[in-house]
Amino acid sequence: MAPRRDGLATRARLLDAACDVFAEKGYRGARLADICRRAGANIAAVNYHFGDKASLYVEAWKYAFRKDLEEGPLVSELLPPRERFAHLIRHLLLNFVKKSRHGQFTRLYFQELANPTGLIQDALQQLLEPRRRFLLNLLSELTSLPMDDEGLLFSELSVINQCRAVFTARREDLEYLLGRPFSDELIDRLADHIIRFSLGGLKAVALCPHWEDQSPSRPS
Template sequence: MTDLKTKSARTRTRLLTAAGRIFAEKGYQEATIAEICEQAQANIAAVNYHFGDKRNLYLEAWRHAFNDELARYPADGGVSRQASAERRLAGRIESMIRRIADAQSYSFAIVHKEMAQPTRLLADILEKEINPQRLQMFALLRECLGQNASEQQLQYCHASIMGQCFQLLRLKQMQQARPQRAYPSDLSDIDAFAAHVIDFSLAGISAIRSQNLPKRLSV
């Protein structure tokens, strides 16, 4: 019985991994159960047994990818809670970039496909899994910007950071689609890219914080 359970668990994991990869590449509509089963070396009956249908496989594949990526690259970047807000924010940015850059990471690409071709299937799970991460990022931005920062400044800083990170995803996808083509951005040095995004973001945040400081009256 134990061997059967182990075999069943391995089949489920293979299906989740294959599904994550194919959903990330093709999106929900274009991906097929047949292709997923072929890559996972499983049969359609296994999909029905473990997930019931394509919709549930899609949800569980995203959840599996998301949690697997966080296990490899913790959201806090391994930075201590006692560190400065700037250092903690840097850790979160670096974690995000490394998750996006990893060839075995699929959750961001699935979300990107979902944005381009909405199914609304991921709405609830994204709210449950991603929103806590988003709120923690906003809390850190508030600490870094200071209490005088406006809600608009907070939103713009968050959008700026996410835009830089998602630009990496877009470049990664273009290179995967056309590996022989030369692109202006070199993605081979992820350390350098992460350092740039962190330095650029923190410098911008510092400038905004300085602008928000009360002006001293001249004597």
């Protein structure tokens, strides 16, 4: 069993090192030699465990994503939908604040935004899908709309991006926009606002899911 344990340990070291180097230098700037040096491994180990640099990059993304979100929200299915929704929003917002620009996945994410590789789209969608289905199911409960309804899908984008604002914006920009220093108390109030705002919007979508049919004509 020792050789297998050694192999798993080497693989984990390579993934940790790859996350850091790819996050620092991006995919194109990262060198396998740098990753191997940090991991205390050699190129043969990369070839054995991953095959090539592109495959290592994809696996590093998966590894960082799972580490970043391993503490998911513990939401009891016995709670009413509105309470489950409030719990989820608080978790998302606090998690975005906690991970802001410091975690491996966050840094990888911003590198990919700045210099897209096209390598991780399929893998990322597979990783996100279970969490996305969880949210869509909850929104469906709140609105009584089917999970593939366009209004529900738009609502998903609205909810997620309200929380993501604290993740993608610089701290000083948020403080400027909100007119006060960033604090736990401010985040708590922001969470309350997002919950109220979203529930109000979801109620409107549920009452009139196809409001655009009644809106003024768009300019040609």
